[in-house]
Amino acid sequence: MASTASAARRGFFERSELTRTLYEFRREFLVAGLFSMVINLLMLTPTIYMLQVYDRVLSSQSELTLLAMSLLALFLFLIMALSEWARSRWLVRAGQRMDEKLSTRVFNASFEANLAPSDVNPSRSFSDLTQIRQFLTGNGIFAFFDTPWAPIYMAVLFLLHPVLGWVGCAFAVVQGALAWFGHRNALAPSQEAGNAANAANAYLQSKLRNVEVLESMGMLGNLTKRWEQLHATYLTRTASSQELAHRITAISKFVRYSQQSMSLGVGALLVIDGQLSAGGMIAANVLMTRALAPIDMLVGTWRAYLSARESFGRLEGLLRSYPEVRDGHQGQVLHGHLSLRDVCAKAKGRAAPILEGVTLDIEPATVTVILGPSGSGKSTLGRVMTGIWPDVSGEVLLDGVALADWGRVALGPHLGYLPQDVELFDGSIAENIARFSELDSEKIIAAARATGLHDMILRLPKGYDTQIGEAGGLLSGGQRQRIGLARALYGDPELVVLDEPNANLDDVGEAALSQAVVHLKSKGSAVVVISHRTSILAVADRVVVLRDGTVQINGPRDEVMRALAKPVAVAAANPNPALAAG
Numbered sequence: 102m103a104s105t106a107s108a109a110r111r112g113f114f115e116r117s118e119l120t121r122t123l124y125e126f127r128r129e130f131l132v133a134g135l136f137s138m139v140i141n142l143l144m145l146t147p148t149i150y151m152l153q154v155y156d157r158v159l160s161s162q163s164e165l166t167l168l169a170m171s172l173l174a175l176f177l178f179l180i181m182a183l184s185e186w187a188r189s190r191w192l193v194r195a196g197q198r199m200d201e202k203l204s205t206r207v208f209n210a211s212f213e214a215n216l217a218p219s220d221v222n223p224s225r226s227f228s229d230l231t232q233i234r235q236f237l238t239g240n241g242i243f244a245f246f247d248t249p250w251a252p253i254y255m256a257v258l259f260l261l262h263p264v265l266g267w268v269g270c271a272f273a274v275v276q277g278a279l280a281w282f283g284h285r286n287a288l289a290p291s292q293e294a295g296n297a298a299n300a301a302n303a304y305l306q307s308k309l310r311n312v313e314v315l316e317s318m319g320m321l322g323n324l325t326k327r328w329e330q331l332h333a334t335y336l337t338r339t340a341s342s343q344e345l346a347h348r349i350t351a352i353s354k355f356v357r358y359s360q361q362s363m364s365l366g367v368g369a370l371l372v373i374d375g376q377l378s379a380g381g382m383i384a385a386n387v388l389m390t391r392a393l394a395p396i397d398m399l400v401g402t403w404r405a406y407l408s409a410r411e412s413f414g415r416l417e418g419l420l421r422s423y424p425e426v427r428d429g430h431q432g433q434v435l436h437g438h439l440s441l442r443d444v445c446a447k448a449k450g451r452a453a454p455i456l457e458g459v460t461l462d463i464e465p466a467t468v469t470v471i472l473g474p475s476g477s478g479k480s481t482l483g484r485v486m487t488g489i490w491p492d493v494s495g496e497v498l499l500d501g502v503a504l505a506d507w508g509r510v511a512l513g514p515h516l517g518y519l520p521q522d523v524e525l526f527d528g529s530i531a532e533n534i535a536r537f538s539e540l541d542s543e544k545i546i547a548a549a550r551a552t553g554l555h556d557m558i559l560r561l562p563k564g565y566d567t568q569i570g571e572a573g574g575l576l577s578g579g580q581r582q583r584i585g586l587a588r589a590l591y592g593d594p595e596l597v598v599l600d601e602p603n604a605n606l607d608d609v610g611e612a613a614l615s616q617a618v619v620h621l622k623s624k625g626s627a628v629v630v631i632s633h634r635t636s637i638l639a640v641a642d643r644v645v646v647l648r649d650g651t652v653q654i655n656g657p658r659d660e661v662m663r664a665l666a667k668p669v670a671v672a673a674a675n676p677n678p679a680l681a682a683g
Contacts, residue, residue, distance in 0.1 A: 118420045119413065122203055123237075129195035130242075136188035137246035143181040144250075144391055145257065148384040150174045155380025188243075196238035203230055207416065210423040225299070226419055229412035236409035241402045247395035254392030261385050262377050268367050269389045272360045276396040279356065283349045283403045290342035291407050297335035301328065346404055357397055364389045435515045436500055437595030437627035439463040439486060444495035446481050446650075455481045456650045459495075465595065468618055468628045468640055470658075473647035479631045480521055482647065483600045486629060487518045499596065514538075517589035517597035517626075521604070523581045530558055531565040534587045548587040551620050553613030578605040583613070590617055593624045600631045615640050638662070 150170060158167045204227070211226045236242065251273065259266030368382030377385070399406075439462070446456040456478045463469055463486075473479050484490040485497060488504040497504045499512075513536070525533050534545050545565065549555040557580070561567045569576055569584075576584070582605040589597055599618075603611050611634075618640050621628050630637050638644065644661035646654040654661050 117417045118206075118424070119203075119417045122199075125202075126195055126199060129191065133188050133192050133195075133242070134246055136184050136191070137243070137250075139184045140181055140188070141247060141250040141253070143177050143184070145254075145388075146174055146177045146181070148257070148388045148391075151384045151387065152378075152380045155383065156378050192238040192242070196234045199237070200230065200234055206420065206425060209425070210419050213423040214419060226416060229416045232409050232412040233416065236405055239405075240398070241405045241409065244395055244398040244402050248399065251392050251395050254388055258385060258388055258392065261381050261388075262371055264367060264371065265364070265377075265385045265389065268364055269392055272356065272364075272389070272393055273396055275356055276353070276393060279349065279353055280396065280399050280403060283346075286345060290338065290345055291404065291411075294335065294338040294342040295411065297331070297338045301331040301335045349403075353397060357393070360393060361386065361390060435595045437463075437465040437515075437625070438500050439596055439627060439629075440496070440498040440501075441485070442496035442498070444485060444493060444497060446478070446485055446490050447492045447494075449492070454650060456485065459485075459650075459652055461645065461652065461655065463596075463627045463629060465627045466622055466625045467642040468622055468630065469643045469645060470637055470641040471629065471631045471645045471647060472633070473653075477647040478650040479647055480600050481650075483518075483520075483598045483629065483631050486596075486598050487516060488512075489518075514592055515595045517591070517594040517599075519582075519585050519589040519599045519602050521600045523585035525569055525576075525581055525584060527568075527570060529563075529566050529568055530561075530584060533569065533584055534565075534591055536588060536591060544592050547593075548591040551590050551613075551617040552583050552587045553609065553616070554583050554587055579607065579610060582606060583610060586614065586617065590621065593621065593626060595625070596627050596629075597621055598629045598631075601633070602630065603632060603634050603637065611636055 153170055154167070157163075158170070207226045207230055214226075255266055255269050255273070258269045365382070365386045368377060368385050371377035372379055372382050441459055441461045444456060444459040445454045447454045459482065461469075471479050471482060481490060485493055488497065488507070488509075499507065526537070528537065531540055531545050534548050535541065546555060549558055549565075558565055558567070582602070586599070586602055589599065603614055606614060615637065618628055618630065618637070622640075622642075630641070638658060641658045643656065644654070644658050645652060646661065646665070654664055656664075
């Protein structure tokens, strides 16, 4: 029986990574609960003090008794204030540690989620983490700590008089029903409003990234109409959600004010009947207000609770969908032998696979050029080779180890990748080339020289320290391409995948690219070049021709070129005489 209970507890706390992490802070929440116990016990001080003043001090006319009781009450109030301060400070520090423990994990999972379209919205991940932290360390959690003490206050009311106790129970039931009503009816409108807000913001942000195209071709007016529809939906759903929340708040205020007056009226009636003293009447009013305060706070913090619960669900889904990869190959020497065995790559919303049955071997110290018409899957193959395409079946092995088993942080320095759309980041040229790692001047200059960038960089006012702006906006397309190429070559990685590296290069840049590829080959790197320009074939060892996601031709360069020279082979491999970019 004990083992079954232990297994159940273990299963509960292992249901998700986020739950396990929060469970590690159980000691912090236990200490906060102990502080809450002290605070709630001392909350009885005003009631007891009031009873003693009305029923003992006023009748005895003893100033000494009043002084002693007042000093004791002040001391207890001081203890209560210090306990509240300590509880808040304790929870704030726990929140900071919670953020430190989860932030890096959430950061990495968010980037993995961005590699492919999914139901998870990674852009909200840190907002979700902040929402959870603030709820667990703020007024929301205080309501849950204080609510268990409501029955104790009710018990004291019953000691004063049973009628007062039953009145308090009646108001507690009403407020509890109000909280249940809020939970049952406020969740769906709140979620709909949040989803509408996300849709409107995502649409706006996506258009702001292409503002030059919108402005130059006068598309802004047409797209504004679509945004206005999304924004109108957001406003309608938000108004509905807020209207319900305000209605619940108004009813809660009515119940609270009615409770304060009705409890005083019932106490006055008991005083008239001689069943309660005047001090008991005042104390009962204060005590009932205090007993119902946690329930009232629950009603007031219900929206925060719903938001925190939604955030928890989204963050839990993100971490579950993108688990942390434990690198079991740290320190292993890499040679760059890449093997693909019957690889299929699929995309969400597309019935046919992009790649199907691809089997290739990329050897170290070789240059492999991949050709094919537009839409043949060349760029997807490059992403599969670097391990960033999400939906892949078959085997992708690097030195005999599945690529997915390599930790990305450990693998990164051994892999170079230049995507078709080069993305640079706000910082200096040196930082971008060095991948924002610790700057190594020799490696940075070597990578720049290999791509023919060194002289151009030296002509800039600040040389390698020149800031390139967000996304490299201060550079030309060719300069961004060559800096991206230098970044891919930084540190002479064992495996380098270049997707259309010469798309924006002039003749000088293409010559520098060929030299860089030859340099990498001489260092023992396995180089894969995806290109539609035949000039790069001069440095190729092997050529792979793709068509409709399958390998049509694969072999040494000269053999493949002879095969492509045959009219039938040319028609089968590429119906377009000019091999277009994929």
